[in-house]
Amino acid sequence: MSEIKQLAVIGAGTMGRQIALQCARQGFPVALFDLAASVLTEAEHWQRGMVDEWVASGALSADVASRIFDKICYQPKLAEALRDADLAIEAVPERIALKREVFAQLDRLLPADAIIATNSSSIRVSALEDATERRERVANLHFYLPVWDSPMVEVGGGSCTVPEVLDALTAFARAIGILPLRVEKESTGFVFNRVWRAVKKEAMRVADSGVASIEDIDRAWMIKFGREKPPPFAQMDRIGLDVIRDIELRYAAESGDPEDLPKPILTERVERGELGVKSGRGFYAYPDPAWARPEFLDPDSAEG
Numbered sequence: 001m002s003e004i005k006q007l008a009v010i011g012a013g014t015m016g017r018q019i020a021l022q023c024a025r026q027g028f029p030v031a032l033f034d035l036a037a038s039v040l041t042e043a044e045h046w047q048r049g050m051v052d053e054w055v056a057s058g059a060l061s062a063d064v065a066s067r068i069f070d071k072i073c074y075q076p077k078l079a080e081a082l083r084d085a086d087l088a089i090e091a092v093p094e095r096i097a098l099k100r101e102v103f104a105q106l107d108r109l110l111p112a113d114a115i116i117a118t119n120s121s122s123i124r125v126s127a128l129e130d131a132t133e134r135r136e137r138v139a140n141l142h143f144y145l146p147v148w149d150s151p152m153v154e155v156g157g158g159s160c161t162v163p164e165v166l167d168a169l170t171a172f173a174r175a176i177g178i179l180p181l182r183v184e185k186e187s188t189g190f191v192f193n194r195v196w197r198a199v200k201k202e203a204m205r206v207a208d209s210g211v212a213s214i215e216d217i218d219r220a221w222m223i224k225f226g227r228e229k230p231p232p233f234a235q236m237d238r239i240g241l242d243v244i245r246d247i248e249l250r251y252a253a254e255s256g257d258p259e260d261l262p263k264p265i266l267t268e269r270v271e272r273g274e275l276g277v278k279s280g281r282g283f284y285a286y287p288d289p290a291w292a293r294p295e296f297l298d299p300d301s302a303e304g
Contacts (some may be wrong), residue, residue, distance in 0.1 A: 004115070004172040008033060008085040010078075010102060012043035014240060014278060015119055016091035018147040021047045024071035025064075025148075026176040031073045033081035040074045047072070082109045087172065089141055091119045094246040099123065100131040107132035115165055117141035121193055122247045124186045125158030135160035140183065141169055142190055145238055147178070154190045156183030188254055197251065200244070201260075203232040208263040214283050218291050227297065233283040234291045236266075237276035241283075245270050 005028070009020045012034035020032040020043075034040050051068055054060035075081040082088060088106050092098055099118060106116050116138045118128060129135040139157050144150035153173045157166055166182070173180035183190050189197050207214050218231035230237075236244050245262050252260035269275075269282060276282030284290055295301040 011091035017043040031081035103131040208265040237282035
């Protein structure tokens with residue numbers, strides 16, 4: 001199998017723009033596609049701001065930064081984005097019908113030997129692969145947010161994926177500075193999200209049932225495991241509460257267990273448009289969330 005040299009990222013939302021930026025930072029040409037021109041404009045603005053932060057902090061030289069945006073093409077036409085791609089990474093919302101529709105389009109427009117990968121955080125590849133005529137070249141490539149601070153990606157196949165495709169994706173992950181985790185057996189949620197799902201589900205159950213406040217659950221987590229990383233509810237805000245809801249609905253559809261349905265503490269916020277960081281409010285208010293303030297863990301000033 002030929003080396004992956006050029007890629008397309010389908011969807012310029014929170015995850016897609018980060019995947020594209022990481023690849024461009026490592027020298028890979030990438031076409032970033034979105035149907036909405038405004039989303040592409042917002043993605044570029046966000047990426048440039050991120051690169052400026054890296055330069056200001058000394059994490060990236062100005063010389064390297066100046067070349068990153070030569071590698072990114074912001075493309076509103078899907079056929080153009082896919083024309084020369086060796087790999088297309090789908091990063092659209094976590095809904096099977098939508099992903100299958102996208103996969104069918106990718107299959108029609110990509111070069112015959114290109115790989116189609118989904119960044120899905122919960123959907124098995126075997127639920128998507130038959131939307132294409134290249135089932136052996138369909139795989140999962142699941143990144144985590146923020147991509148550069150959580151440098152791991154789960155690499156897994158479906159029922160027909162050939163080993164050469166998984167090997168090519170594993171090599172690609174290493175080439176963009178990300179540790180590949182091989183998923184040896186299909187599993188909803190893959191590796192880390194199987195563990196993370198138990199944490200977020202129980203955190204929401206504890207808060208929704210009135211046992212403890214969102215803030216105190218997050219305080220307990222931060223005191224036990226460290227203050228540097230966002231605690232569970234803050235992490236869900238970063239991911240997007242609509243994304244969290246869609247993932248929970250997927251688990252519930254698969255299990256048939258009503259206990260797996262998302263709790264009102266989540267669904268009511270989504271219905272109000274409180275989606276987390278991207279909307280300015282979720283479990284916390286942004287851009288200055290309470291959990292990130294020094295007094296959040298101060299015994300004398302912390303409030304629920």
